[in-house]
Amino acid sequence: MGHLKDGLSGISFRGSILTAIGSRHSTIALYSDASSIHSHRVRLVLADKGIQSEICTVVPGEASAELLELNSQGTLPTLQDRELALYDARVIIEYLDERYPHPPLMPIDPVSRARTRLALYRIEADWYTLRPDSGFQSDPAQAARQLSESLTAASDVFAAMPYFFSEDYSILDVTLAPLLWRLPSYGIVLPSAAAPVLQYARRMFARPAFQASLSDVEREMEHS
Known part of the structure; x- marks a missing residue:
C-alpha cells in the first residue's frame, strides 16, 4: 500500500x-x-x-x-x-x-477531510480488496500473503501517530480495526517487522466501543 x-x-x-x-x-x-x-x-x-x-x-x-x-x-x-x-x-x-456529530469521525477543515477521504479510498482499494473473502480474489492464499506484506510495508504509517494517519480517532480507524481483527481468520500472522501494526491493533481492540461492537460470531474469531 x-x-x-x-x-x-x-x-x-x-x-x-x-x-x-x-x-x-x-x-x-x-x-x-x-x-x-x-x-x-x-x-x-x-x-x-x-x-x-x-x-x-x-x-x-x-x-x-x-x-x-x-x-x-x-x-x-x-x-x-x-x-x-x-x-x-x-x-x-x-x-x-x-x-450524530460527536465524537466526529472526520476532520473539520476541508483539506484534512479530503486527505482522510483519500486515505479511506486507499484502504478500501488496496487492503479491503485483498481480503480472502472479498470476492475479488481467485487465489485466497495469495491474497492473504499480499495483504500481510502490504500491511507490514505500511508499518511506519501505523507508528507515526496515535491513530491511523491522524492525531485523533477517525473513520480510518473505524475501517481498519475490523479488518485487523479478522487477520487470524484469514490465516494471517503478521511478522515482527509489523510490530507497529500489531501495537495499533491492540490499542483499537482494547477500546470499550470496539468490544461493544463485536457480534458473538466475531468474538469467536481467533486473534492475538
Missing part, C-alpha cells in the same frame, strides 16, 4: 428472527450480518457514538420481508432511521457521522 504514504452503548442484539419494523421503531435499527466486516464497521460507529440502536442479525441470503421492504436488494448492512432507509456501509457511516 505504498500509495497511502504519498496521499496520505445503547446497542442491543436481537438474533436472526426479525419483526416488522416500519415506523414502529423509535430508535435506529441496523440489519446486520454477524460476520461481515462492513456490518461491523457500522456497528462500531454506533458504539463509538453511543447511539441507541437495535441490531437485527440477518443470515446472508435469508432476507426477511421487512428487510426487503426497506432494501429490495436485501444487502447488508441496511439501516433504518424512522422513515429513512440506507444501505452501503460508507453511506451509512457518513450519515451517522453527520446526524
